[in-house]
Amino acid sequence: MTLYSEIPAILAVAPNGARKMPADYPNLPITPAELAREARDCLAAGASVIHLHVRDDAGGHSLDTGRYREAIAEIRAAVGDDLLIQVTSEAVGIYDAAAQMAMVRDLVPEAVSLAIREVAPEGCDEKEFAAFCAFMREAGIRPQFILYAPEDITRYADLVGRGVIPGTGFPLLYVLGRYTVGQKSSPVDLLDFLATPVVRNQPALVSNWMMCAFGQFENACAMAAIALGGHARIGFENNTQLIDGTSAPGNAALIDQAKKGVLMLGRKVANAELARKLLSPDW
Template identity: 45%
Template sequence: MALPRLMVAPNGATRTKADHPRLPLSLDEITETARACRDAGADGLHLHLRDDEGGHLLDTGAYQEALAHLATAVPGMAVQITTEAAGRYEPGHQRHVALHSGAQMVSAALREIARDDEARAARFYAACAEQGIAVQHILYAPEDAERLARILPRGLLKARDLQLIFVLGRYLPGQSSTPDLLTPFLDWMTVADLAPDWAICAFGQGETACLRAAHAVGGKLRVGFENALVHEDGRTARDNAERVAAIAAITGPAR
């Protein structure tokens, strides 16, 4: 299963309507956003759910309901669930949700999944592979990449369908993302002799420049209000679909 070429991440775990009034929180709002973003050029949705109070939610039943609903509401759009802890969930719960929500695509930060036990993390990755669940490994720095190479069973590491996402600038002051932050990850893939299915995400006003640079060297892209609310010129985007359209104009039509 390949990564979508342009995935939208419309809300994330912590932002609220105080950050942007068109940030989708309910499943109905997420569905409406997914439709608009699909029409604007996105072929994938990075799914975060919220509870009744708007808090970040990792729940197998809620995911099962949402996945069934979205399969009907936005047919043909790939849906990837998050396992983000957001300070609320432990690795065991994250792994359980990934394995039992019925999702075919899951994003998982190595730093979180392996936080309690690297051996358990390795078994989790193997279990996902056995169940046909595509895990996109979230890597924040080359050190994460090197650690993944140690933990991941070698057959999975060298697989052509290994999915990665490089997060540019998450832990820099002001979450300032610049295209040069991609270079260490590209160098790591070369040295490690890997050819994975990879993507990036970036933050703030630098998001567009980073996505453009990644596209130029064969990377796939994730865009949306989870990471940035503004266009390259600093204007606040009207909604997620406007950000998707801006990036789709750079990547061109799907081939």
């Protein structure tokens, strides 16, 4: 039996997200060159994964594959393969499921995050979603399914159980809180996910899990996840404050404080090679 402390923790950086603007956060990386510099700094601080968003000319959220390719090329030039690059398929009220899946088919990224409630909601075309999942499996894409609430876990388990998502277990991301003004997530929020019957009674469905959180207590939430055997996604997408309430000068400072916590909890920090293995699904 492998103890949790023997499995290094993945620290994924989410450097910009879809909503924050440089006018509000001067150190927010947006351009490919800025993202590449941030990737290099976060790698040095302990990150093994970068969760990538790109923006349009007005600074808005975009799933444009050309913009993704440009950003990925810049990041690869800066860090090589020393970071796993996970793109987002997030809708942000702009993109429907078809557009999200079309982006993934066109880009063929090494990894992608997919919100179950966005790409496979109740009443969706499950045959199309099954075909999309089969495509990801054949293309070697690593999906991480995003769950915003315990009911999303039930939906995810149903899709796997009926073979719509082909496989036995996948990496999951638990989102603690919502995109609301002044949102501050709490480590207690994690319990709602870990206590669901699916997680307790069907552990094989969760090959590994990660959390993301909002606000000043992001690091506290991350440490709770690390202590319980999970992994953490950290960065300006959801939080720009250090644990003392001051503004972080960059995403690397958030990664650095998390890395120190990981080591204090008795776990090692995963590198990109291990992150790629851990985030590969059990197709």
